[in-house]
Amino acid sequence: MRFSTVVAALAAAPAVVSAAKGTVGFALGTKEADGSCKTQDDYEADFDAIKSASGATIVRGYAAADCNMTKAILPAAKAKGVKVVLGIWPDVEESFNNDLNAITAVAESYQDVIYGVTVGSETLYRGNFTGEELKAKIETVKSKLPTGMKVGTADSWNKFADGTADAIIGSVDMLMVNAFAFWQGASRDNATHVYLDDMYQAVTHIEKLAGGSDKIEIWNGETGWPTAVGTDYGAAEGGLDNAKSFFQNGFCALIDWGFNAFYFEAFDEPWKPASIGDNGKAADETTWGAMTADRKAKFALKC
Numbered sequence: 183m184r185f186s187t188v189v190a191a192l193a194a195a196p197a198v199v200s201a202a203k204g205t206v207g208f209a210l211g212t213k214e215a216d217g218s219c220k221t222q223d224d225y226e227a228d229f230d231a232i233k234s235a236s237g238a239t240i241v242r243g244y245a246a247a248d249c250n251m252t253k254a255i256l257p258a259a260k261a262k263g264v265k266v267v268l269g270i271w272p273d274v275e276e277s278f279n280n281d282l283n284a285i286t287a288v289a290e291s292y293q294d295v296i297y298g299v300t301v302g303s304e305t306l307y308r309g310n311f312t313g314e315e316l317k318a319k320i321e322t323v324k325s326k327l328p329t330g331m332k333v334g335t336a337d338s339w340n341k342f343a344d345g346t347a348d349a350i351i352g353s354v355d356m357l358m359v360n361a362f363a364f365w366q367g368a369s370r371d372n373a374t375h376v377y378l379d380d381m382y383q384a385v386t387h388i389e390k391l392a393g394g395s396d397k398i399e400i401w402n403g404e405t406g407w408p409t410a411v412g413t414d415y416g417a418a419e420g421g422l423d424n425a426k427s428f429f430q431n432g433f434c435a436l437i438d439w440g441f442n443a444f445y446f447e448a449f450d451e452p453w454k455p456a457s458i459g460d461n462g463k464a465a466d467e468t469t470w471g472a473m474t475a476d477r478k479a480k481f482a483l484k485c
């Protein structure tokens with residue numbers, strides 16, 4: 183779809199756009215730069231930095247029991263007026279149970295701080311579950327949480343667009359659609375186009391199936407761009423200026439059109455080991471932060 187068509191479609195369809203700007207959030211890791219688990223004080227420092235640089239007051243995590251995240255982050259969030267989307271990692275039974283227990287232990291007392299719960303991150307993309315299997319996990323979680331607490335999942339945009347996620351649509355309150363123009367090898371100049379097109383395809387499919395735009399709360403669950411030079415993927419080139427361009431022209435465009443979105447991620451994570459990317463090359467995942475590990479914004483973060 184042409185960029186102008188996407189923009190026209192977004193503008194013409196109240197289904198996916200509202201007059202108000204969307205909400206900016208950040209994905210947040212559980213570890214300090216040296217790999218130690220964050221404490222409540224560390225999360226409070228995170229929130230101070232995020233709020234002052236971007237104005238954002240919502241973050242999301244991935245595995246509630248990892249590093250005892252839930253215990254440390256919720257009091258910090260309450261103190262700083264921040265909301266948290268907690269995650270359950272359902273891929274293996276042990277983490278599913280640990281994360282779920284960590285949340286149910288505090289769900290009642292922190293109902294005002296927990297924005298919602300995601301069951302799984304890209305499990306369909308990895309082929310770990312079918313839609314039906316994921317649906318069962320989501321419904322189990324929903325049955326254990328206080329009534330009214332939002333439950334959903336996060337997955338790659340194409341798994342929503344191509345129908346892989348169809349089975350879960352009737353069981354979720356909230357969906358996180360991940361879309362990385364970078365991992366699609368988009369050049370800097372085409373990144374915004376690719377990103378908006380991904381979101382458009384996923385959102386239109388979800389809304390069609392759900393029977394309207396008011397049925398499921400949709401967020402862009404992750405997007406981002408690494409700042410290290412040399413971390414290229416096809417025509418997508420890592421670097422500070424390219425990341426800044428993507429944040430300010432791509433991410434903020436989505437926000438301007440009324441979508442809510444989480445930038446991946448708040449801070450660099452230098453402790454992360456190199457992983458092998460989809461192209462078989464070593465992928466450096468340490469520099470995706472909008473801020474450095476010592477919490478300094480790399481570029482202007484207000485949309």
Ligand SMILES: *[C@@H]1O[C@H](CO)[C@@H](O)[C@H](O)[C@H]1NC(C)=O
Binds near residue numbers: 219248249250
């Ligand atoms: C989490 O806290 C418990 C005590 O409440 C402790 O035994 C455990 O080692 C902690 N786990 C991590 C990963 O920090």
Ligand SMILES: *[C@@H]1O[C@H](CO)[C@@H](O)[C@H](O)[C@H]1NC(C)=O
Binds near residue numbers: 183369376
């Ligand atoms: C830009 O992205 C769109 C959508 O993915 C694609 O169709 C188009 O070929 C790309 N253009 C360039 C110049 O790479």
Ligand SMILES: CC(=O)N[C@H]1CO[C@H](CO)[C@@H](O)[C@@H]1O
Binds near residue numbers: 273274310311
């Ligand atoms: C249900 C299922 O397929 N679970 C698998 C998900 O992936 C992990 C590894 O990441 C396996 O250990 C699980 O068995």
